[in-house]
Amino acid sequence: MAEQAVPRADTPDCLMALRLMAESPENSELAHALPPSTASGFVIRPMERRIAALEDAARSTRAVFSSLETVYADARRREKPGYALLQGSETISDVLGAAVDACRTELLTAQPGGARPHELLERALEHEIPRLWAGVAQRTLYQHAVRSDPPTMSYIERITEAGAQVRTTAEVLDRLVVVDREVAFIPVQDERSTAALEIRQPAIVRYLVRVFEHAWDRAIVIDGSLRRSAPITSDVQRAILHGIISGETDESVARRVGMSRRSVAEHVRKISERLGSNSRAQLGYLIAINGLLDNLGDAPAPPRPNEAAPR
Known part of the structure; x- marks a missing residue:
């Protein structure tokens, strides 16, 4: 039909x-x-031809990128890596010591925690004094807690006389050593002697230097008349109060400000008695509503290096 x-x-x-x-x-x-079966052939066949052409192009492009990946991987293998993982206290000490001994122009260090062992300080002087006499610029950040430790203060006095600069702050985020702005060392975890990173990637080293400079600008110069001054006390108290408000434990606050847990607990006890607090949560609330942190802001600003210390 x-x-x-x-x-x-x-x-x-x-x-x-x-x-x-x-x-x-x-x-x-x-x-x-x-018939639809006939019509579909007219419509679908051109689509299938285009799909086949795109698949051929994709295969060719994939082959090109695969060959480029091989070239890229070979080039990266020949590059010097931007960082190295150092494991074990002996390895860390050897690599760090070699880098610091090779320092030519500038050494930046941030040392968290409080007092350092007397024997370690004496050994450090044997290397640091000659390096300073040779013209290496050395800046070190400690926490305020070292101001109450005579051996550490004696060590600081000797290296500053040789040309080093030392300041203290309420908090040092973590240990940091930067040599000639070319290589930096940072710990991998809280137990600093377990593992460390040796970093030579320029962008990361530059960032770590900026972190150091930011902390340095806000730190207080060590001077005999300032060892127990109001700015120091206020800085420590502010850090402890912030820790209480943030819900930190005494141990966490102590680690951050470089004090013993017992000293922090004593600070907390005195503040609790002053405010009549019966619990840690209530204490944080009372600190906030009584404006204790605001009151600490009235302490005189720490002097900068080019300013005379108050008499």
């Missing part, structure tokens, strides 16, 4: 585009229907 023809003018364009309708070969003004 012949398919019935319909006027071409009455045939929707979408049916013509999908090849479900076609013009009659005998009369262009008429159109007739085509």
